[in-house]
Amino acid sequence: MSNLKRRNILKAGALGAAAAGFGFPSILRAQPKEIVMLGLWDQTGAFADVGPLNDRGMRMALEERGMKVLGKPIKYITRDGATQAGTSTRRAEEAIDGEGARFMIGPWSSGVALAVSEVAKRKKVLHLFSGGTEDISGARCHRYSFQWAASPYTAAKTVVDNFMKANPKAKRWHLLVADYAFGWSVEKYIKEVGKAHGLEFVGADRHPLGEREFSNYVQKAAANRPDVVAMINFGGDAVAGAREIFNFGLTPKLPLIMCWSSGVEELIQLAPEIRDNLWVGTNFYYTANTPVAKAFVKSYQAKFKTPPGYAPSAAYSMTRMLLAAFDKAKSDDVQAVIKALEGLEVNDLLGRMKVDGATHQTLRPYFFLRCKPKAQMKHELDLADIVATGDTPLPKQYAACKDIGGF
Amino acid sequence: MNLLLGQILNGIATGMLYALMGLGLSLITGVLNIPNFAHGALFAVGAYLLVSVVGVLGNFWLGLIVAPIGVALLGLVIEWAGVRRLYAAGHDYQLLFTFGLALILNELIIVIWGPVGISHLPPALLRGGVDLGFTFYPKYRLFVMGMAGALVVLTWLFLEKTKYGAIMRAGIENKEMVSLLGIDIQMLFTVAFALGAYLAGIAGALTAPIRGLSPGMGVDMLGIAFVVVALGGLGNLLGAIAAGLLIGVAQAVVAAYWTEASTAVIFAVMAAVLLVRPQGLFGIR
Structure with missing residues (x-):
């Protein structure tokens, strides 16, 4: 009896091994041996230029560890979500079902990431994201998604407080806002924080994502006779806006603030004349004075010539946080890693960083820069000084994530 | 009121550039009967060539002369090496060819000039602005308005008042008749494509200091150029000018x-x- 049983088991085992070797769904193959991580990085669509940068950052963080964690090999796969919610969710599901991905990072667009976050919740996979919507760690928070970027409140507070410290008389603000989730979040808190400084918002115009003709907005801004123009937009929009504000002669007479910039990636697209009297809020700047940032910037520059901006840095740091959570959990079980991430404290890329277990928001510093006039630049990439950093978390009265829920 | 006047001024400046793009595309579409999906890419090449020429020669005005001529030569080569072979092949192949060409040009821009956007300032003479009473306006935009307006008028005069222009218009109306009259229709096609490319190139060069440069800059403009052509009436040159401004x-x-x-x-x-008018503003078909 026992003999037969043993033989049956051996047979089943052999069959299973053969099946796994010959095109059985790779999920069965992947599970025991390797940990599959998905980078959902856009190669097409509005953020086609950003996806490859995200990929660099994530890859570098994994390669630092020799593509291994807890002694197991990491299989890193990427998918192009085309900067669209439909494509991104479909590709994410395919990677989860087909490749056995249990840990995913991305994508770059706030709106798209909110849709992907729903997939993470439904499929029970860990999801890390960095971007300007407050909903991932706010109204639509749940146990599986985490936010790396500063809260829009932290960003607004850092920008407004530090700008007003340097320009106490600049009370009349005109806002230029990208018309989607991220723009609205930051605008709300800029206005909120502005109350304490007695700011008057003489105008707030919203423009579509991908706008290239800014003359119309700039002329409206000029007509309002503001003391300062603050833009809450990103990438190509921010660059086109800053250029036109300069062409119309507003800067450098008036200061211009880019509230949520990608940092060096946007700044190098602007001529030094345009950067005169330009103030910048950003989630990462490459002169950040931490050991991890210094080492990362050095190896990134050696590899890719340019210093890293927000996009590769966010992907790099998110991946490091994920790996740190594996180490803490001593397990590659999704729920165990989530529990380890909740409350995780590290001294990493930005200095002290902590994941708030109650909202899944990373509490971390936000950077405020002042660009240098051409005459003061010591070299081509000496674009700006870090004036201040701020890490005031979202006050309780604004918190929309009341209950993060269970698994 | 002042704001409205200022905005209308802005609209005319931008509209002139749209008209230049539409005029070139309309000419190619009208004479060659080909949907030129590479028109946006030619616009981008014009802008990038300007920056390179200014970088080498150090003179914006020379750049403004040389860059569009470069794009016209590129147009000549494209017509000679590719488009010419597809006149008989039908719209599907022409569409695939020009669309593929646009992708190739776009990638070549990335290979040569890099994926990161570039800022290019107007020449020193045209930096800053002037007070027009009702608004403060950048000098360079006023220049673009005048320059694009002059180009539009010159192109129109060429097409309306010269013999070759008349032949070209005749080519839009009835190709068989033109070639039966003993006119080298192949030459006509080549010239029309090169002229269309020239207009796209100079629109790109003029736009560079306003919008800056990025590899995808042609894609935005291509959509608008097609709207201008459809709105003005296919192959209708006056219509393209009016539609661009509108x-x-x-x-x-x-x-x-x-x-x-x-x-x-x-x-x-x-x-x-x-x-209201399915044939476009000035179209007859």
Whole structure:
């Protein structure tokens, strides 16, 4: 009896091994041996230029560890979500079902990431994201998604407080806002924080994502006779806006603030004349004075010539946080890693960083820069000084994530 | 009121550039009967060539002369090496060819000039602005308005008042008849494509200091150029000029009161006009 049983088991085992070797769904193959991580990085669509940068950052963080964690090999796969919610969710599901991905990072667009976050919740996979919507760690928070970027409140507070410290008389603000989730979040808190400084918002115009003709907005801004123009937009929009504000002669007479910039990636697209009297809020700047940032910037520059901006840095740091959570959990079980991430404290890329277990928001510093006039630049990439950093978390009265829920 | 005047001025400046793009595309579409999806890419090449020529020669005005000629030569080569072989092949192949060409040019721009956007300042003479009484306006934009306006008028005069222009218009109307009259129709096609490319190139070069440069800059402009052609009436040159101005001004005026709709209005105007006049503003077919 026992003999037969043993033989049956051996047979089943052999069959299973053969099946796994010959095109059985790779999920069965992947599970025991390797940990599959998905980078959902856009190669097409509005953020086609950003996806490859995200990929660099994530890859570098994994390669630092020799593509291994807890002694197991990491299989890193990427998918192009085309900067669209439909494509991104479909590709994410395919990677989860087909490749056995249990840990995913991305994508770059706030709106798209909110849709992907729903997939993470439904499929029970860990999801890390960095971007300007407050909903991932706010109204639509749940146990599986985490936010790396500063809260829009932290960003607004850092920008407004530090700008007003340097320009106490600049009370009349005109806002230029990208018309989607991220723009609205930051605008709300800029206005909120502005109350304490007695700011008057003489105008707030919203423009579509991908706008290239800014003359119309700039002329409206000029007509309002503001003391300062603050833009809450990103990438190509921010660059086109800053250029036109300069062409119309507003800067450098008036200061211009880019509230949520990608940092060096946007700044190098602007001529030094345009950067005169330009103030910048950003989630990462490459002169950040931490050991991890210094080492990362050095190896990134050696590899890719340019210093890293927000996009590769966010992907790099998110991946490091994920790996740190594996180490803490001593397990590659999704729920165990989530529990380890909740409350995780590290001294990493930005200095002290902590994941708030109650909202899944990373509490971390936000950077405020002042660009240098051409005459003061010591070299081509000496674009700006870090004036201040701020890490005031979202006050309780604004918190929309009341209950993060269970698994 | 001052704001509205300023916005109309903006609209005319932008509209002139749209008209240049539309005029070139309309010429190619009209004479060659080919949907040129590479028109946006030619626009981008014009802008990048300007920056390179200015970088080498150090003179904006030389750049403004040389860059569009470079694009016209590129157009010549494209017609000679590719488009010419597809006249008999039908629209599918022409569409695939010009679309593929646009992708190739776009990638070549990335290979040569890099994926990161570039800023290019106007020449020193045209930096800063002038006070027009009702608004403060950049000198360079006024220059673009004048320059694009002059180009539009010159192109129109060439087509209306010269013998070769008359042949070209005849080519739009009836190709068989033109070639039966003993005119080298192949030469006519080549010249029309090169002229269309020249107009796209100079629109790109003029735009560079305003919008800066990025590899995808042609894609935005291509959509608008097609709207201008459809709105003006296929192959109708006066229509392209009027449609370019109409769209530029509509975009600017709407942006004064409802900024969120500034992109949508381009297509709303087109839809509205085509509902009333399916043949376009000045079209007859």
